[in-house]
Amino acid sequence: MSLKFYFDIFSQPSRAVLLFLKLNKIPFEPKKINLLRGEHYSEEYATINPFQKVPAVVHGNFALSESVAILRYLCREFEVADHWYPKDSKAQARVDEYLEWQHIEIRANLVNYFRTKFLLPVVTGRPADVKKVAQYEKKVTDVLNILEDTWLSERKYLGGDKVSIADLLGACELEHLKMAGYNPQDNRPKVSAWLNKLKEELNPHYEEVHVLVNHIAEKHKGVPPSSPDKLSSICDLLTAISATPNFVGEQFSEEFAKLNPMKKVPVIKDGEFTLTESVGILRYLCREKNVPDHWYPADSKKQARVDEYLEWQHTNTRSNCALYFLNKFMLPGIKGTPPNPETVARRERKMVETLNEVEEIWLNNKSYLAGDKISIADLLGACEIEQTRMAGYNPCEGRPKLAAWLERVRHDTLPHYDSVHAIVRKVTEKYGGVAPASFSKL
CATH class of the missing domain: 1.20.1050.10 (Glutathione S-transferase Yfyf (Class Pi); Chain A, domain 2)
Structure with a gap:
């Protein structure tokens, strides 16, 4: 059954899926979608992904969008090492925990910063809004510090002691910042060691999927070029949002912080196993408890x-x-x-x-x-x-x-x-x- 992969190399989630495909030697037919030229808005592509975003895959007659869903699907459908998305319920839940957390923390905040500091000035030809850049940079700094102090506090990788699809998505988001002149590794020894370890373990494919990112980072040093034409490829990124602030309350207590260092609800404790993120929790409960398959x-x-x-x-x-x-x-x-x-x-x-x-x-x-x-x-x-x-x-x-x-x-x-x-x-x-x-x- 053939696998068609629709992507733009400038899209962080596209790079994560591409890296996974290459690392696991999964045969695929590449279908490049140039976002800057609006190819994702074509009627043809809308039949593949009605939301008209990348990445997407078509496996036989089965079309699927959303990078996290795609990566989970590939782990089930193809023969890949178990560490990418473990079959063990608790180990899988730990990977899921990061996958669900990252959407409005890593993904959203980093995209907002990159878009405001680098992408919008390129597209509009106007200087970046200095005040907004400062606001988004603070959010980026805060969330990367959580990555340093919480996710990588006692782990080698984001989902445990072995590399997983969580690391691919996380690394591709962080690498993107370098084009806007922000080095996520500065003053973060654990983040730095984690990224270096990934690069070493996943090369040559890691460098291969980031060749354009590295080229732009080195050439422009974080300063947006005067027009999109001066970039070899660029695209509109996912419209991201700022995380909703919590109403100050019991989630900030020291006792609750022991359960969830991110100080948000919901959280479950199943025996000695503690898990956050509602989607990760629901998946875990479906595996661990006797519930109907639907x-x-x-x-x-x-x-x-x-x-x-x-x-x-x-x-x-x-x-x-x-x-x-x-x-x-x-x-x-x-x-x-x-x-x-x-x-x-x-x-x-x-x-x-x-x-x-x-x-x-x-x-x-x-x-x-x-x-x-x-x-x-x-x-x-x-x-x-x-x-x-x-x-x-x-x-x-x-x-x-x-x-x-x-x-x-x-x-x-x-x-x-x-x-x-x-x-x-x-x-x-x-x-x-x-x-x-x-x-x-x-």
Whole structure:
């Protein structure tokens, strides 16, 4: 069965998948998509990936997008060493933990910095916004310090003591920074040792996939060229978001920090095994507990379809719905100040676009987000979308497929669906989308 790989070498996730394919000698037919020329917007490519982003693969008649889902799928479908994505449930969950964390921490923050410092000046011909660059650089520094102090604190690799797909994705994101003149290895001995170890173990392919990145970094020294024509290849990057700040509370206690150094929920403790990141937790529970197969199918292609949504949602449903709720309702309640109309309008536009994609693409010919049976993808999607009601937004309005899907998920999971959303309904009915003067009233 042939494998076609659609990619642009300037895309960090594309490089991670390309590196994996080369390292494991998986035969593939390369299909280069030039993002700068807009080739991802062609009608032909839209039939491969309706979201019109890279990378994507077609394996026989099976098309799949989202780099993390692709990497998991390749680990199942081809004969590769177990360390890339371990079969052992706990070892696999540890890799998943990073894969889910990185979307809005490493991926989003590093892309925002690179886009603002280097890419936008190239595309627009205007100097970078110095204030924004400084803001994003601080976020990059903070998240790379978490990589140094937490993820690599007692590990050789991001997912444990052996290299995994987590390391490929992480390294490709960090290498990208060098084009904007930022060296992620400076003053981070553990990050530096980890990157050097990867380069040594994965060469010559590591250098091969980063040849363009290294060329641009050396040639331009972090200073954007005056036009895109002076770069051998460049592209629009994934529109990323800033991580949603937590409301100060019990997650910052010393006791909870022992469970999750990132100080976020949810977290589980199964015996002596502690795990963070909701998607990683759900996958782990499906493997470890006796649950029906439809939640996270054993069949490789069905599982990949669930993974496709799970990875897409981080920077779409999750981020856009959360940022709308945060700016329209949460922050005004915390600060005691009115919401910023321009910010709310901007966040609402992004959320509307995402919900329309759920309506027109994810639910186009399916009863559920990943197929004809309910899965963990539906639980995550429904809970994100229900949250917007507290900010006075009705996600079902003008979206008949989404409305029918939400009711179907609710019906399938009663009485628990109503139980977990009781607080959402109560707040929605009491405040009508208008934030209270103080969160102490909630």
